[in-house]
Amino acid sequence: MACNRLLVSSRQQQGFTLVELLVVVLIMAIMGAAAYDMLGTSMRLESRTAEHSHALERLTKAVYWLQQDSEQYIDRPIRDVLGESEPSLLLNSGELSLTHLGWSNPLQERRATLQRVHYQVSNGELQRLSWRVLDRAQDSAPIRQVLLDSVQGLEFAILANGAWHGQWPLAASSLPGGESSAAAQALRVRLTIAPFGTIERIFELPSTGKEGAL
Incomplete structure (x- = not known):
């Protein structure tokens, strides 16, 4: 009887067997790998969400600039460097130039509130060029602002006479009379x-009448 109690006590003191330890280690390894994979997936998802949010923010700002410039368009032609x-409104080869009102002047500089801007795509970037003067000289350098990257296409069109036009001003031959x-x-x-793919926005232009003479 005493021998049996000694045998049971000896087995209890032995603890886990090697097989049991291996099973525990394997389970812990599987759980650790699963947790690591979940953490990696979560971090990748968070990174993609942040990138998407940043891209959406930049897109929103670019649309804002386009809207502000076009809705404050004014019929004021300019003189180029030559x-x-x-x-005042020029659309040629997919690039847009226009004169607009509302150029903010927080420093109260001695300059006009009109501004000339130009939109173009270069190396996949949507760029907004602006000048500090309307009638430019040889040394009038533009201020270049990159609004977007990863741009795959940009198309402008002007609505006039009930139709959309990819060139502006229109040639006399394309107009009635x-x-x-x-x-x-x-x-x-x-x-x-x-x-985001292709997005389309339409902005109303102020009723400034026909192109004015400089």
Whole structure:
């Protein structure tokens, strides 16, 4: 009887067997790997969410600039660096130039509140160029602002006479009665950008009448 009690006590003191220890280690390893994988997935998801949020914020700001510039458009032609007259609204080869009101002046500098801006895509970047003067000289350098990257396509169109036009001003031959100009009514922007695909926005242009002479 005493021998049996001694045998049971000896088995209890032995603890886990090698097989049991291996099973425990294996289970802990599986749980650790699963936890690590879940952590990695969570971090990747968080990173993608942050990137998407940042891209959306930049897209929103770019649309804001386009909207502000177009909705404050004014019929004020300019002179380029060669002294040639340039229309107040110019759309050519997929690039847009216009004169707009509302150029903020927080430092109260001695300058006009009108500004000339130009939109273009270069190396996948949507760029907004602006100048400190309307009628430019040879040394008038633009201020270049990168609004977006990963731009895959940009298309502008002007609404006039009930149709959309990819060039502006219109040629006299394309207007009823051979008129030399027409009133622009709206600006359409189609922008293709990763990861959002193609978006379209239409902005109403102020009723400024026909292109004025400089």
